[in-house]
Amino acid sequence: MSLDKHGIAKRISQELENGMYVNLGIGIPTLVANYVPDEINVEFQSENGVLGMGRFPTEEEVDADLINAGKQTITTKPGAVFFDSATSFAMIRGQHVNLTVLGAMEVAENGDISNWKIPGKMVKGMGGAMDLVASAKNIIVAMMHTNKRGDSKLLKACTLPITGVGCVNRIVTNLAVIDIVEGGFKLVERAPGVSVEEIQEATEGKLIVEGDIPEMKV
Template sequence: MLDKNGIAKRIAQEVKDGYYVNLGIGIPTLVANFVRDDINVEFQSENGVLGMGPFPFEGEEDADIINAGKQTITTLPGASFFDSATSFGMIRGQHVDLTILGAMEVAENGDIANWKIPGKMVKGMGGAMDLVASAENIIVAMMHTNRAGESKLLKRCSLPLTGVGCVTKIVTNLAVLEVTPAGFKLVERAPGVTVDEIKAATEGRLIVEGTVPEMPI
């Protein structure tokens, strides 16, 4: 079973040389810490940053340099800052190659709910709806179940949707899954996790073909 850093480390393997990548709030922000040193990747944040680096070490934070989640970040040589209109122009113009988001729920058809729980105060959707509407490659980083032990990979989302049929891949603490027309296809297991444990934690249709390998972490 993986922790949050393990999920981010596995997703970092999906990042390719030359990619422009948007990192959502939460686990996705950790991905920048695990990208290979031998590839060139530009991380974009919708508050107006292109060229984000790893999180700063304690004592080296600059309160003026933050991501969309208001976390302090570092920037790489050549990084640039711009207004939100320009940032969302990049997103809506489909200039981002990969979007990595957290989620509260994902449905077997690729629907995602990641911004609101009815009855709880939220500050707003942020850039999530623009990201899921514009990106062609969306990976979700999340825990497989909620705090009550209930599956977050569902037949249908119960929470207000952020996007419809847009998720391509999901990496959880238990597994890597691809969203297909037939449902969630199990691609890899987390170290020490069995297929039966993944089945028990997945409400939506789960497709298991042949031997499922462990994640290459």
């Protein structure tokens, strides 16, 4: 049994630590805000100039003026602040963000990430991803292990335009938790009911498996 996107977000929420400043990219990463453990206090930052984002709003809570960088409506926590994009990117480029969670189309075994463009398809641009991958202290990728065709997204080398080089630390997919280490992808945990063999089959890049691999707790 593989995880859905909410399961991926729940697992990533276990990476949060008290006092962290965290940036959540578009897609699966935004769901992490819904699963922050009660005992953990973190500040979510968005490139459009918000610090102190909360979970997604209920229908009754929706305020069209409160949005994240992906134009999704959000809630804010008590004490949240708003500022211009220049200040937001000064925070990012000044390495004041402790953890960045990004989606990806491809990740290479050396930590390269491609997450903004597929040639031939119209895109709005790279957005803040280039600044985030160049400046963040810790980058976790949240994505499905394979694309819609069933092809691996964990590759020997990225085939799409690169967003950042050698910057990814950890990947959480619907099948596994994987760390980028010297020599390839190191398998850390597997999704409930998913075998090591299934993960190996879905991973094009070199997968390093050492000892018994525990199941994720989600």
